[in-house]
Amino acid sequence: MLLTLEGLDGSGKSTAWEALRAEYPDAVFTREPTDSWYGDAVARSMGDDDADPLAELFLFTADHADHLSRVVRPALSEGSLVVTDRYTDSRYAYQAASLSESYLAGGRDPLTYIQEVHEAFTHPPDGTIYLDVDPETAAERAGATNKFERAAYLERVRENYERLIDADPERFVRVDAGQPLEDVLDDVRSGFEDLLERQ
Numbered sequence: 001m002l003l004t005l006e007g008l009d010g011s012g013k014s015t016a017w018e019a020l021r022a023e024y025p026d027a028v029f030t031r032e033p034t035d036s037w038y039g040d041a042v043a044r045s046m047g048d049d050d051a052d053p054l055a056e057l058f059l060f061t062a063d064h065a066d067h068l069s070r071v072v073r074p075a076l077s078e079g080s081l082v083v084t085d086r087y088t089d090s091r092y093a094y095q096a097a098s099l100s101e102s103y104l105a106g107g108r109d110p111l112t113y114i115q116e117v118h119e120a121f122t123h124p125p126d127g128t129i130y131l132d133v134d135p136e137t138a139a140e141r142a143g144a145t146n147k148f149e150r151a152a153y154l155e156r157v158r159e160n161y162e163r164l165i166d167a168d169p170e171r172f173v174r175v176d177a178g179q180p181l182e183d184v185l186d187d188v189r190s191g192f193e194d195l196l197e198r199q
């Protein structure tokens, strides 16, 4: 079973992932971007304000392909529970916000295009915890250390997450990440149990 944690930067997502890791010692905990050399290439692109958004999409996607073959698929085939901090929805939400519609031929919708690229090879998640926080709080908490953490950009990312949830409401558990951290963590824990029971 593959469960994912998604949300804006500064939503408390990585803290929630750490808390779950302490509670489920037998599960495989992983993240995207990864710590492979593909992940290093992604980090380099994230640090470049002038990076081409399409090239950047494919760097993140290359990192995902490697993550799938090296970590996710082997763990799933051994029957492990896999929990990942960010996964495909991060690309659908963030890179769709980076790719202006005029960038793609024929006025293609970026989010749909990015999903189509992934559908050919990815393993879809069975359930997703979405930590929902408003973009101003997210940008403030994240400290805007990279170009993806600015409020106007995060507003578009959030709209994309909402589109993903509307299209597949059964897969998502929404957690109000504007609450104090302890309450966020309690809701993540119970949402996680719900997702495990659904299978």
Ligand code: TYD
Pocket (backbone or CB within 6 Å): 009, 010, 014, 032, 033, 046, 060, 086, 087, 090, 091, 092, 094, 095, 146, 148, 149
């Ligand atoms: P990182 O510094 O690891 O941040 P965090 O610990 O907050 O997740 O970098 C992740 C950043 O990369 C974050 O701003 C979201 C962005 N990102 C994408 O834009 N697309 C993706 O596919 C992934 C996995 C991450």
